[in-house]
Amino acid sequence: MKLKKTVLLGAVIAGLLGSSMASANEEQFIGLPSYRVGPYAAGGSGLFGGWIDYMQLVNERDGGVNGVKLTWEECETEYNNARGVECYERMKKKGSTGNSVFQPVSTGITYSVLEKVAQDKIPMVTIGYGRTDAADGRVFPWVFPLITTYWSQASAIVNFMGQKEGGMDKLKGKKIGLLYHDSAYGKESHAIMDKLAAKHGFEVIKIAVAHPGNEQQSQWLQIRQAKPDYVVLWGWGVMNPTAIKAAAKTGFPREKLIGVWWSGAEEDTIPAGPAAKGFVAAGFNVAGANYPVVADIKKHVYGKNKGNMEDKTRVGSVYYNRGVVHGIITVEAIRKAQEKYGKGKALTGEQMRWGFENLNLDDARLKALGATGFMPALKITCADHEGPGKVKFQQWDGSQWKVITDWVDSDRPLVRGMIEESAAAYAKEKGIKPRDCSKES
Amino acid sequence: MQFFIEVLVGGLLSGVMYALVALGFVLIYKASGVFNFAQGAMVFFAALTFVGFQEVLPGWLGLEADSSVVFWLAFLLAFIAMIVLGIATERIVLRPLVNQPHITLFMATIGLTYVVEGLAQMTWGANVRGLDLGIVDEPIAWLMDNYEIGVSKFDLFAAGVAASLVALLALLFQYTKVGRALRAVADDHQAALSIGIPLQTIWRVVWAVAGFVALVAGMIWGARNGVQFALTFTALKALPVLILGGFTSVPGAIVGGLIIGASEKLAEVYVGPFVGGGIEGWFPYMLALAFLLVRPEGLFGEKHIDRV
CATH class of the missing domain: 3.40.50.2300 (Response regulator)
Incomplete structure (x- = not known):
């Protein structure tokens, strides 16, 4: 009897530990097709440095997004289309839910995987580059040229x-x-x-x-x-x-x-x-290290020697801050999608797509993020995948x-x-029936 | 007419900048028959090493960043780095490939390109750097005021440097023992070896001199556009210059550079608007291709005659 009780107690403890471990192990994987060598490495190292630092900040300061730790892996593209596609393929099955968002940071790679992302149900975010008419979300449900287009x-x-x-x-x-x-x-x-x-x-x-x-x-x-x-x-x-x-x-x-x-x-x-x-x-972002979000990175990430930038003087530069914007948008889409699909859970690409499509970074949210004036307020809808279209x-x-x-x-x-004119022409050419946004929830 | 002269003079001076890069190709081709695809990467490596040392030396030695000691020490160290690179190339890449077909050596230099590009960024980082040689890139006021012709002081300086380099190299080739040995090796490796000319030493010397030329070209191009990966693209500008001037002629590199520079600028300005512009990139290649049909060995290249 005593043995039975002990075994039962042990099983309960193991079960509890197991469940808490599962929750603690919940991770959201983000694949980063970076370019740190080659002709455009100078910009790439700044942008991806800022992006990684922001995700590190969320992990260090907040313990992840509602407890879900962010994990990432870089794949070197050298800003080369063929390598970008290779990276896309290599990363799409990584992580417990696969790569939940692809951000190629290259117009060429964007065009190369435009049709693949729809087939694989992975949202593609192209901030400040890519295909302009993809801002029509009715025709391009999986592509998000956020903030502003060319x-x-x-x-x-x-x-x-x-x-x-x-x-x-x-x-x-x-x-x-x-x-x-x-x-x-x-x-x-x-x-x-x-x-x-x-x-x-x-x-x-x-x-x-x-x-x-x-x-x-x-x-x-x-x-x-x-x-x-x-x-x-x-x-x-x-x-x-x-x-x-x-x-x-x-x-x-x-x-x-x-x-x-x-x-x-x-x-x-x-x-x-x-x-x-x-x-x-x-x-669509400004330079400067005096924004609270950048100050937080310095305190929580560089303060613990976990910063990504070798040259710390570049923290707050234009490319670095652009990377932080990429980080903010990615994290906020995760947060939004978790509201619908369950807080503390890792998300699939399909769930992340909903997060991007319902993203609403108003002034109050930007203030809470320490990014007032750092990037424009942003509201995305089913039809409008661009948002404010503003620059400083x-x-x-x-x-x-x-x-x-x-x-x-x-x-x-x-x-x-x-x-809309250009997207309609594309839809006609490809035989795409635009979505009826009134039926989307 | 003033505008035409301005375009022409500007083109000629740009051509001298291309010739600076082409010189490095010519040196190595003359001595070893190798078309060194890595010359552009060497230009990048040299310039990045120079500015890299300029950045670290003040901290190491406690000197002012803009002191002339730092400048010349950085120059010397960058030159030493180019010599080391040249010796390593001869030892690791060329020596095992002696007597192999030229295409094998050419392929080896393609591999070398990627190694040198990667090595440069791995050592000094990928940041874009400015480089100030103390010569302002602005038109000469007298010409501008009196004739409304804008000729850059910097471009004139670059032309002066190129002319000095050509004179120096011509003296080296014509009047020194090393120069004579270089010419002998260029004519026939095996014959040169048979009369006791040390092939390896000559190759090391020529790669070191090509490294020096790459350093000078890298500093001038770097001062103009910044020290960044794009310096490797300068090699693309040198190729048509070589085809025109001949792969084995130092003066040919200069004359080829002048022709390419002037013709591409004139074409861009006077033909470009009729075909949508942006023809500067491919026009020199078209010109070189046309030239190849008429004179395959280039203006000053050696005629290749095979006895059958």
């Missing part, structure tokens, strides 16, 4: 120029140079700029720069000849500092050279030296970025119209 950015840049001129009507008759990377990424700007030019009556002078863009003398001579009022720098990698230096060489005022968010990091301005002073760039503008003062505007809106009706 078209929204172009529109916000034109609105910023309008602000500087004293009104959008003042843009009439102006000349805007568009110095773009001669690739699909660079040409993404053409349609929207043409539409905006027709609407506001300015002229767009499109000037291509062949990859990699380390020689731009002829382009800047053409710019000098055309005498534009502004030049939009739609660049990437070495093209950016080269453009900034060439602008200085031809005497073009840097205050009127407006970069996109892939042209506006420290990696673009530092190599340009003093020539970069005054250069302005758009961004920062100016390089010779040593650091200074925010010079509040969040600047894009021309939402115009951009959304283009997105």
Whole structure:
């Protein structure tokens, strides 16, 4: 009898321990297709460093998301499409629930796995890159080009120029140079700029720069000849500092050279030296280490020597903070999905998709996260997978970025119209029946 | 007309920058018949090592970061690193492949490219660095004020450096014992060996000199666009220069560079707008291809005659 009682008690204790262990072992796996070597490693190391640090913060400070620890694994893509697809395939079965979200951080890889993610039921989040018309969630239920798209950015840049001129009507008759990377990424700007030019009556002078863009003398001579009022720098990698230096060489005022968010990091301005002073760039996140969220990372992650950045001075840089934004959005989608599918549980890709589609980071939530002003408030719906479409503008003062505007809106009706038109054409081509969002819960 | 002159002069000066990189290819090809695919990676490695030492030396020695001692010591250490890299390449990559077909050696240099690129980033990190040589990249005021022609002081400086390097290399090849040995090795490895020229030593010397050229090219390109991975792409600009100038001619690299630089800029400005622009990337290759059809050995290359 005594033996029976002991065995029973032991079984109960073991059961309790087992269940608590199961709960404590609940983990959410995030696959990170990073690029820390190769041509774009400088940006990649900052972005993925910030992203990992934020997830580490959530684990260290909060014990995970409702007790679910975040785990991750990096897979090196070198920003190469083939390797990106390989990473996608390698990581999709990892973790107890598989890779619950794929964020390729490359437009090329985005296009390569666009159809795979729908088949595998893994949401793909493309913040500030990828396919713009995927913002129409009715046609692209598995893709989330969150916060803002290239078209929204172009529109916000034109609105910023309008602000500087004293009104959008003042843009009439102006000349805007568009110095773009001669690739699909660079040409993404053409349609929207043409539409905006027709609407506001300015002229767009499109000037291509062949990859990699380390020689731009002829382009800047053409710019000098055309005498534009502004030049939009739609660049990437070495093209950016080269453009900034060439602008200085031809005497073009840097205050009127407006970069996109892939042209506006420290990696673009530092190599340009003093020539970069005054250069302005758009961004869906800002630079700076004074935000509470970054301060928390320093305290809870770097304070315990668990930080990911080898060079700690880069904490708070543009790319680093962009990584933190990626982390915030991923974690908040997990939190949202757990509200529906069970707190403290690891989620599948399908459940995470719901989390992204119902994401609502309002001002109060951003404040609680310590990210007020750090990124725009964000509300995602079944139809709208983009959200605010806003950017801030920062100016390089010779040593650091200074925010010079509040969040600047894009021309939402115009951009959304283009997105829906393009998505409808894609749906027709692929035989996709758009979702009826009124039936989604 | 002023605009045309400006485009032309700018193109010629850009061409000199390409020639700087092409020189490294020529040196190694002359001495070993190897087309060194890793030359671009060497440019990157050299420049990154230079700025890397510039960053760490002030801390090690307690000197001001902008002191000339730091600059020259960093230059010396980067040059030593290039010599070590050259010796290691000869010992590990080339020596086991002596008398193998040229294509084998070429493939080995492709592998070497990835090793050198990885080694550079592993040692010094992937951060993009600025490099200040103290020469401002702005137009010469006198030309601008009087003729409205913008010629960059920095580009003129680069041209001066390239000209000095060519003169130095020409002296080395023509008037020194090592130079004569280099030419002998370039003509025929086995014949050179048979008269007692140490092949390994010559290869080590030539890789070290190519390392020096890579360091100078890396510093100039790095000062212009920042020290970053994209320096490896400078090799792409050097290829058409080599085809035009000939793989075995030092002056050919300069003349080829001038022709490529000027023609690509003129084409971009005057032809580009009719075909959507951005033709600078492929136009030099088209030109080189056309040239190959007429003169396969390049302008100054040695004619290859096989007796059958």
